[in-house]
Amino acid sequence: MNEPEVSPVLDARLLPSAVAVWGSSAVGILFGAVAAWVLAVACAIPAAILTYVVVRRTSAGWARIMLVALLFGAGCSVVIGWRATEVEGHPLTRAALEGAWVSVEVEPSEDPHAVSGAAGQGQVFFRATVNSVTTQNRRYSGGGLVTIRAPSSSWLEVVPGQSLTVRGRASQPWRSDSTLAVITSEGPPVAVGEVPWYQRWASVVRTRFAAACSAALPPDQAGLLPGLVVGDTSALSPVVKDNFTVAGLSHLTAVSGANISILLGAVLLLVRAAALSPRVGAALALVALVAFVVVARPSPSVLRASVMGLIGLLSLVTGRRKQALPALAAAVIVLVVVMPELAVDWGFALSTTATGALVIIAPVWVDVLRRRGWPRWFSEMTAVSSAAFVVSAPLVGAMAGTFSVVTIAANMAVGPVIGIITVFGAVIALCALICPPIAVFVTPLVRPPMGWLLYVSERAAALPGASVVVPSGL
Template identity: 55%
Template sequence: MVGWVLLGALLIGAGFGVASTWHAYRVQTHPLRAVRAGQRLVAVVELADDPKRLGSKPFGGPKVMMRAELLEYRLGGRIVRAGGQVTVLAPASGWKSLLPGQRVEFGARVARPWRADSTVAVLRADAPPLIAGAPAWWQRLAGRVRGDFAASAHRALSDDAAGLLPGLVIGDTSALTEHVQENFQETDLSHLTAVSGANVTILLGAVLVSTRALTLDPRVGVAVAGAALVMFVVLARPSPSVLRAAVMGAIALLALCTGRRKQALPALCAAVIGLLAWSPGLAVDAGFALSVLATAGLIVIAPGWADWLRAHGWWRIPADAFAVAAAAFVVTTPLVIAMTGHLSLVAIVVNMLVEPVIAPITVLGAIGALLACAWSPLAALILHCTSPPLWWLLTVSDRAAALGASVSVPTGLRSGLVAAVVCGLIIVGLRPRAGPAEGADLAARGGPAGVVGADS
């Protein structure tokens, strides 16, 4: 049996190695790589996600950034039809209202990619685009729901809360105020404003609890949860990051529902293999690595730590909350340090303090989003109920950021390896010496709302 497992692992590894080499070769030999940096061309692309604001006052006016699939470009009277992923940097005016799936034509200057991923070039546009094609009907519907949701939030909440709520529910940070964003970065709460496995876990858990309360057949509950998952993916945009979150959230929910890590861990490994086969670019995606690590921490480490805390006198709810926050922090810290050089000394406590309000915000926000396009007064009333938990979340982040309790360390591989060694020693040193081999599941004890720190 072990021999077959090793053979399968070798074959899968070899297959991924060949595929990644071929993919890297195609990126390096893409025709755009031969175009001189700074040269102008006319590009036709299909947008892959929503335009993301880069800041309120960057040099040259407000800018937005978006991923896109290159369809063709014209240079010196020559038309080159080539695929490939590009990053578009453009002025906010004329671009911020575009939808994923929309085809646009625009003039731009070519720049080299910023990261070593599957991006073949950065296209710096300096004027509004020409619309060359409409997005799919479901993208238009999702855009309408997102717009109505944001409008209802602004009618019911303060500016800071209204900008934060769509980010917490569907990852829409277009209206997030700058100082809230800075506070979240300082206190390691930025993962809350990205679509993560926590969102999916909370929503699916709420659907399953509701179907059980209505005494529906379990198979009906599973079907309803599946439909809710598809609707959430469409609303949050079916980008690789959202699909990654959907899979990771489903795996986390499996762990929380079954209480069997022996089933959840192989499922996580299978999900990682499937996602990498579907989207090879995830292999160099930091969010993917953080999501996998945090989910593994929830499955493998957090239950044992929660059991140990309860055995030493902690109440169930704080023990579960602290165990999840601590496990996610420890397993993701090496990668965060390697990428950003930022280490928050209050991250575990802050995540533990805000964790209880994330589930009610997410559930009420999702209900408000669905009602926003049908009956806005009722949606505003539902969203107004999120004011107290949003106030708590904003207050905790603001007070914690004011402490300045963060450390800046050098970025890079060396710092990440040192942090990995330290975190590994912490995990080994805090490993429970006694307890059931399998460990009780957190959800069976009224466990946490989701995976903390799954996306940063």
């Protein structure tokens, strides 16, 4: 007689600390320095009380957990309070309040995103890190984040990591996320520095990959494949983009932890097939991860997806959920401490909650479905899609004001081909770097799965009531 499987108890001891770091950072960013300092004091007082409890009662495990969380919260509140004070007194902040003209030396952290501007004129916007700012004939050095908005005619070739000097009018940021100002430029960059060598290499890969797709695939597929593989949506058809949004598949066109998990999983499978040692496999997986991050651009969203992808792979490969949850909590702590603006980023919230659903909810639902006689593969597909939908739907509704009622079915329908497309796309990108004619020759292999993906998105989006409008905001 087979004994029932016993699910491991999740180790949630680090979870309160992750919540404290995330919450305290969000409070400081959204409500300013005063709120951050008040929260720091509010965390420090109970931390002092719990310190006394821990010292007097060494067996009080819950007290230790809460003490660490309060210390994390107090520490992050102090750091965010200090940074918020700097932001409030930054020269760019003052210039934004006055609508003054400024000259800033920046380094873009992402590729320019094309949007429709006034009178049909194309514009781009991108986030960048400030190196220095000149306003009212005075030059200031120092960091900070800004958003650059400019005509698309002269800015589409801008590359992350490249040094730029921009002159434009400063205005207040669109949202509270530690951005100092929005700089609106009416012309090209005043000065452009050299592109870093690794970004030149990444640009060659992206350009050749896109060229191979254009040469060997229909237009809709050629515009979609680079988005699925490396997050390059510059050639994505507006119709395809709208279909993916309505069908609840838009997450596929952005670099996500799922992309990275699939790629690293493929690397580890090849390592296992070649009978290489685990250390060699880990080294090769790390090299593949670094190469992917460079090609997809090391923006905060890609770095976030890389960490979440590693955690998802840990849960998938080891099957040890007990270790996966502490890893997720530790990733949240590290990412928010390094990049506090992620605390108020919708993408970070969606990525984190989806990974949490994969770690916490999905395995339980798989066990339930298997006890009801469902096949393992179908149980896993259903549980993963449903769990991700349950935790992300409220966030998507609050963010976009829409709610896709076909997303579970659509994601289940395309689930079997996403791994195939991701792996084949990575192979095509590698071939494009080494020998473009070979890439053009092998690219048609992805036409059937790409055709299925587009067919599902089109049919799902065409269903009556596929997307429902809901009140936006919290």
